[in-house]
Amino acid sequence: MKNAQSGKYRPYPKIDLPQRQWPDNTIDKAPLWCSVDLRDGNQALVTPMNLDQKLELFDLLLKLGFKHIEVGFPSASKVEFDFLRTLVERGLIPDDVTIQVLVQAREHLIDKTFEALQGVKKAIVHLYNSTSTAQRKIVFKKEQDDITALALEGVDMVKSRAASFDGEITLEYSPESFTGTEMEFAAQICNAVTARWGISAERPVIINLPATVEMATPNIYADQIEWMSRHLDNREHILISTHTHNDRGTSVAATELALLAGADRVEGTLLSNGERTGNVDIITLALNMYTQGVDPGLDFGDVNTVVDVVERCTDIETHVRHPYVGELVYTAFSGSHQDAINKGLAYQRAKSEPFWEVPYLPIDPADVGRTYESIIRINSQSGKGGVAYILEDKFGYQLPKKMHPEIGRIVQGITDVEGRELTAEEILGIFEKTYFEVPQYIEFVDMAVNSETSKSGIVTVKLTYRFEGEEITSTGQGNGPIDACRKALGEKFPHAFVLRSYSEHSCGEQSSAKAVAYIEIETEDFGAFFGVGRDNDITIAGVMAMFSALNRAYHS
Numbered sequence: 001m002k003n004a005q006s007g008k009y010r011p012y013p014k015i016d017l018p019q020r021q022w023p024d025n026t027i028d029k030a031p032l033w034c035s036v037d038l039r040d041g042n043q044a045l046v047t048p049m050n051l052d053q054k055l056e057l058f059d060l061l062l063k064l065g066f067k068h069i070e071v072g073f074p075s076a077s078k079v080e081f082d083f084l085r086t087l088v089e090r091g092l093i094p095d096d097v098t099i100q101v102l103v104q105a106r107e108h109l110i111d112k113t114f115e116a117l118q119g120v121k122k123a124i125v126h127l128y129n130s131t132s133t134a135q136r137k138i139v140f141k142k143e144q145d146d147i148t149a150l151a152l153e154g155v156d157m158v159k160s161r162a163a164s165f166d167g168e169i170t171l172e173y174s175p176e177s178f179t180g181t182e183m184e185f186a187a188q189i190c191n192a193v194t195a196r197w198g199i200s201a202e203r204p205v206i207i208n209l210p211a212t213v214e215m216a217t218p219n220i221y222a223d224q225i226e227w228m229s230r231h232l233d234n235r236e237h238i239l240i241s242t243h244t245h246n247d248r249g250t251s252v253a254a255t256e257l258a259l260l261a262g263a264d265r266v267e268g269t270l271l272s273n274g275e276r277t278g279n280v281d282i283i284t285l286a287l288n289m290y291t292q293g294v295d296p297g298l299d300f301g302d303v304n305t306v307v308d309v310v311e312r313c314t315d316i317e318t319h320v321r322h323p324y325v326g327e328l329v330y331t332a333f334s335g336s337h338q339d340a341i342n343k344g345l346a347y348q349r350a351k352s353e354p355f356w357e358v359p360y361l362p363i364d365p366a367d368v369g370r371t372y373e374s375i376i377r378i379n380s381q382s383g384k385g386g387v388a389y390i391l392e393d394k395f396g397y398q399l400p401k402k403m404h405p406e407i408g409r410i411v412q413g414i415t416d417v418e419g420r421e422l423t424a425e426e427i428l429g430i431f432e433k434t435y436f437e438v439p440q441y442i443e444f445v446d447m448a449v450n451s452e453t454s455k456s457g458i459v460t461v462k463l464t465y466r467f468e469g470e471e472i473t474s475t476g477q478g479n480g481p482i483d484a485c486r487k488a489l490g491e492k493f494p495h496a497f498v499l500r501s502y503s504e505h506s507c508g509e510q511s512s513a514k515a516v517a518y519i520e521i522e523t524e525d526f527g528a529f530f531g532v533g534r535d536n537d538i539t540i541a542g543v544m545a546m547f548s549a550l551n552r553a554y555h556s
């Protein structure tokens with residue numbers, strides 16, 4: 001890169017805003033949302049949407065709850081014109097939804113726009129012209145007064161068409177390239193526009209202040225919004241609208257700070273489609289509010305469907321890390337995150353009040369229609385907690401905590417060698433191979449508990465097992481069936497061991513549930529090992545767990 005101080009680039013100047021108020025404000029209600037997916041999003045696509053795609057996306061926007069929808073630039077092309085006509089002719093615009101159309105301050109375009117609007121009950125006509133120093137100098141080659149005159153000509157044209165229009169027309173005016181415009185001129189042109197329109201309580205105006213190009217830090221945009229809010233005439237009849245692009249990657253922050261600064265309305269798109277780096281992502285904005293306990297007024301309870309429809313219509317894939325909706329945003333691979341999430345979810349389930357307190361998950365995935373299925377995935381960065389979570393969450397095995405390090409080590413040994421993610425089924429396979437498919441050094445065959453003796457507290461069992469090619473049946477007594485089986489192995493089994501811990505649970509649906517038992521033994525010869533047994537009968541499951549542990553110890 002060249003020297004940044006070569007003079008090619010300059011810092012954006014500060015806004016003179018004495019006693020700015022916005023830093024002390026909080027967002028406590030949703031703005032009026034306006035989707036510009038069908039216009040700004042569409043105009044930025046390699047292949048603009050066809051009629052069917054626009055209809056599908058429009059339908060999604062209605063379902064999500066948008067009340068202002070910019071449906072296009074009807075004077076720009078046949079598809080744009082036909083789309084609006086289709087909405088009107090098929091009666092697809094609900095009474096509580098206002099459609100918006102964009103147009104330049106040019107007569108033939110305004111006429112075409114009103115032709116497209118015929119039959120619409122209420123519409124926002126969004127008139128724009130560029131006001132920035134660069135556009136005035138380079139593109140329009142006009143002074144400020146000429147630019148204002150252009151805007152006012154546009155207003156006059158819209159006003160006269162609106163007067164003879166059957167439906168209700170609201171004016172939206174955008175000093176396009178606002179962020180490159182001097183504040184005084186921006187206020188001056190907006191005030192001229194609203195005055196010419198005849199602003200009043202009955203004729204409110206939307207003043208949209210676009211970061212057509214994001215040029216500065218978000219606090220500057222907030223300053224600009226507060227500055228404009230202070231300098232716009234008839235502020236009470238104006239809806240200040242934001243329209244941020246994401247050139248510096250801070251459109252969400254800029255919009256949020258603009259809301260603190262007094263903006264009433266937000267234009268943006270789903271998943272940030274739009275010119276260059278995109279428009280601000282309304283999903284992120286809305287869910288940011290939701291996670292602060294503020295009702296966003298849009299329903300993102302099924303983000304997977306939103307992503308499907310938007311991807312189908314725009315032919316743009318969603319990044320796996322996209323806030324709230326990306327494939328990996330609810331997934332932890334790393335051990336310490338998995339451990340904390342696992343504990344957090346258990347804590348959340350157990351407590352009675354609803355406040356969401358799960359570490360590393362700023363939102364409950366279920367609230368946006370995401371499942372817990374993919375929260376924890378296993379690779380070489382993962383730890384024992386993650387493995388235990390998968391075995392319990394997916395397959396119902398509630399491994400005792402003491403056993404987690406053992407299975408964690410075994411799985412990590414495999415991920416280290418494989419160098420890739422292991423699926424849940426592969427984790428289950430490792431678990432079953434480790435505990436249920438151990439080569440049989442000593443093999444359990446059968447057992448029977450003497451029910452009479454069990455009443456006295458001491459249990460007598462008859463155990464049959466296979467050892468060194470011989471099937472042996474022997475009797476043992478103990479303070480439980482497993483202890484009795486241990487004794488029944490007697491002197492024929494050469495490795496002395498003691499039982500260290502035991503736990504059990506049932507696993508699976510009621511009708512097909514199995515009992516699962518976990519036993520830890522400590523052998524003199526091989527050290528401590530866990531074993532797992534699974535059977536219809538809990539006692540047999542326990543004894544099988546003991547054999548599993550013995551065989552693992554022997555083969556260690």
Ligand SMILES: CC(=O)SCCNC(=O)CCNC(=O)[C@H](O)C(C)(C)COP(=O)(O)OP(=O)(O)OC[C@H]1O[C@@H](n2cnc3c(N)ncnc32)[C@H](O)[C@@H]1OP(=O)(O)O
Binds near residue numbers: 103105106109130
């Ligand atoms: C920031 C934004 O997103 S703004 C929205 C931009 N969206 C689009 O442009 C998508 C749709 N646009 C189009 O299809 C076409 O540009 C049309 C149909 C609107 C116009 O097409 P054309 O007239 O053939 O071409 P073009 O857009 O290049 O016209 C440029 C002329 O319009 C003028 N112009 C541009 N914007 C405006 C405006 N808002 N008001 C008045 N005149 C304008 C330019 O100064 C230029 O004038 P010149 O011919 O005297 O040099």
Ligand SMILES: CC(C)C(=O)C(=O)O
Binds near residue numbers: 102212213
């Ligand atoms: C038309 C205007 C509002 C626009 O899209 C922009 O300035 O980014």
Ligand SMILES: [Mg+2]
Binds near residue numbers: 210279
């Ligand atoms: Mg834009």
